Amino acid sequence: MSKKYLYYFSEGNDAFGGDKVTMKNTLGGKGAGLAEMTAAGMPVPQGFTITTDACTQYYADGRQINDEITADIFEHLKGLEKITGKKFGDNTNPLLVSVRSGARQSMPGMMDTILNLGLNDEAVEGLAKKTGNARFAYDCYRRFVQMFADVVMMVPKSLFEVEIDKMKEAKGVKNDVDLTADDLKELVGTFKKIYEENEGRPFPQDPRDQLIEAVKAVFRSWDNPRANVYRKMNEIPYEWGTAVNVQQMAFGNSGDRSGTGVAFTRDPATGAKKLMGEYLINAQGEDVVAGVRTPSPISHLKDQMPEVYDQFVEIATRLENYFRDMQDMEFTIEDGHLYMLQTRNGKRTAQAALQIACDLVDEGMISEQQAVAMIDPRNLDTLLHPQFDPKALKATEPVGKALPASPGAACGKIVFNAEDAKEWAARGEKVVLVRLETSPEDIEGMKAAQGILTVRGGMTSHAAVVARGMGKCCVSGCGAINMDEANKQFTLAGKTYHEGDWLSLDGSTGNIYDGAMPTVDANVGGDFGRIMAWADK
Numbered sequence: 414m415s416k417k418y419l420y421y422f423s424e425g426n427d428a429f430g431g432d433k434v435t436m437k438n439t440l441g442g443k444g445a446g447l448a449e450m451t452a453a454g455m456p457v458p459q460g461f462t463i464t465t466d467a468c469t470q471y472y473a474d475g476r477q478i479n480d481e482i483t484a485d486i487f488e489h490l491k492g493l494e495k496i497t498g499k500k501f502g503d504n505t506n507p508l509l510v511s512v513r514s515g516a517r518q519s520m521p522g523m524m525d526t527i528l529n530l531g532l533n534d535e536a537v538e539g540l541a542k543k544t545g546n547a548r549f550a551y552d553c554y555r556r557f558v559q560m561f562a563d564v565v566m567m568v569p570k571s572l573f574e575v576e577i578d579k580m581k582e583a584k585g586v587k588n589d590v591d592l593t594a595d596d597l598k599e600l601v602g603t604f605k606k607i608y609e610e611n612e613g614r615p616f617p618q619d620p621r622d623q624l625i626e627a628v629k630a631v632f633r634s635w636d637n638p639r640a641n642v643y644r645k646m647n648e649i650p651y652e653w654g655t656a657v658n659v660q661q662m663a664f665g666n667s668g669d670r671s672g673t674g675v676a677f678t679r680d681p682a683t684g685a686k687k688l689m690g691e692y693l694i695n696a697q698g699e700d701v702v703a704g705v706r707t708p709s710p711i712s713h714l715k716d717q718m719p720e721v722y723d724q725f726v727e728i729a730t731r732l733e734n735y736f737r738d739m740q741d742m743e744f745t746i747e748d749g750h751l752y753m754l755q756t757r758n759g760k761r762t763a764q765a766a767l768q769i770a771c772d773l774v775d776e777g778m779i780s781e782q783q784a785v786a787m788i789d790p791r792n793l794d795t796l797l798h799p800q801f802d803p804k805a806l807k808a809t810e811p812v813g814k815a816l817p818a819s820p821g822a823a824c825g826k827i828v829f830n831a832e833d834a835k836e837w838a839a840r841g842e843k844v845v846l847v848r849l850e851t852s853p854e855d856i857e858g859m860k861a862a863q864g865i866l867t868v869r870g871g872m873t874s875h876a877a878v879v880a881r882g883m884g885k886c887c888v889s890g891c892g893a894i895n896m897d898e899a900n901k902q903f904t905l906a907g908k909t910y911h912e913g914d915w916l917s918l919d920g921s922t923g924n925i926y927d928g929a930m931p932t933v934d935a936n937v938g939g940d941f942g943r944i945m946a947w948a949d950k
């Protein structure tokens with residue numbers, strides 16, 4: 414018999430306790446997590462995983478999905494139609510899916526994801542009729558055309574974003590949610606035109622073609638430059654490949670009883686035992702990290718949708734107890750119903766890693782040995798980095814305050830893009846990278862900088878997540894900054910800062926200081942000593 418290349422989420426594992434390691438290699442971390450949560454009876458939109466072996470096969474076949482695997486994908490699609498009771502491309506009750514990457518080890522934001530796949534000119538009408546919500550249906554369609562164009566065909570996102578901004582301006586509204594069904598329908602028309610102008614052919618109307626193209630694009634994204642840089646930094650072997658998850662959509666953008674968010678079971682910056690996270694009402698996944706609107710802290714959900722909040726807390730606790738580690742979870746709420754979209758061991762700062770490991774030992778969840786094994790020695794040296802001199806801190810008023818996205822003290826000369834950061838750092842300058850928001854292309858510049866300051870985005874924005882992974886100081890979401898990227902300057906607290914001016918960031922408090930703050934050596938606390946003593950044992 415030939416190899417098994419596809420697994421439904423429901424067959425990927427046996428309720429909390431299968432051979433996790435083996436399945437993770439085959440299904441990828443995301444696929445394995447979805448299978449585990451499905452098996453545990455948690456609410457997960459259903460779907461199937463195309464294995465990492467299929468990815469290897471794709472590359473072996475000269476970057477093609479062979480006939481056998483293609484047929485198998487369509488077989489599983491049929492299965493998914495049965496499970497969901499919806500039909501792909503249907504004009505009355507269409508099935509929409511996401512196509513998601515998922516390597517063995519998580520590489521957040523490095524590879525590609527396509528949402529709302531399956532929409533075409535007919536299915537969008539079907540979705541509008543079925544939900545009685547044309548605005549929602551066209552919101553999905555405009556997102557899909559843009560994502561498909563960007564990810565699959567590499568038509569630049571900015572071409573579409575400009576049109577959204579133009580439309581918002583024309584209608585005199587500030588937020589995407591204020592655009593009407595007709596506005597969005599018009600945008601879809603414009604988007605399809607942009608697609609055709611760039612591709613030389615119309616936007617694909619056959620959902621089956623869309624699906625295969627999207628799967629190929631995700632396989633291909635394993636080999637994109639930013640993924641390659643990330644892999645090198647994190648010592649992830651190229652040979653592993655990525656799995657692809659095809660999953661029914663849960664719609665966080667279907668109204669005010671819907672939303673999407675991310676949360677951690679413990680604070681990834683400090684390690685404190687406290688549910689942390691944020692969400693956006695009436696939004697889809699990429700909106701939270703892209704910083705289109707400022708999200709609310711997860712604690713607000715308790716007031717807004719108490720049942721959903723309680724259910725989420727219960728699931729989060731179960732997941733942490735099962736994986737015996739801090740979990741980083743993605744969820745979506747559709748019309749008051751909670752859906753889990755991802756769980757994984759969360760990235761954390763070195764300081765948080767120490768506290769979490771010690772706390773888990775104290776809580777009886779793991780052994781001392783496991784605690785030591787949990788700590789990545791490469792991260793420990795960030796603890797030995799200098800901090801701002803407390804005396805100087807006391808004597809200085811910050812010029813701004815934003816989110817303490819990743820701790821540490823950074824001071825350097827201001828630069829406005831990743832290339833400059835790299836160049837300046839290469840000639841021995843200390844730089845602070847200031848961006849509206851970061852994107853995966855900025856990784857190398859972030860690495861070269863002492864610290865990162867963003868204007869938009871929360872604790873789970875791209876800048877925040879990547880900076881924490883790198884052990885790099887980051888202050889995010891400083892809305893008080895008036896950015897003028899074109900002239901490489903910004904104003905904050907009445908002062909204009911130019912490229913090359915000194916700036917200091919405190920990633921532990923979110924404070925921003927004018928000039929270069931003096932620093933002192935770090936003091937290494939009790940958790941560090943405990944872990945080292947266990948290591949000696």
Ligand code: ADP
Nearest residue numbers: 511513514521522526660661662663698743745
């Ligand atoms: P990454 O690996 O970069 O985190 P994901 O595959 O997790 O990418 O997708 C990014 C986001 O897209 C998710 O956080 C989630 O909000 C959204 N998303 C993915 N699949 C679905 C789905 N089936 N329904 C709703 N939202 C989804």
Ligand code: MG
Nearest residue numbers: 521522743755
């Ligand atoms: Mg994700």
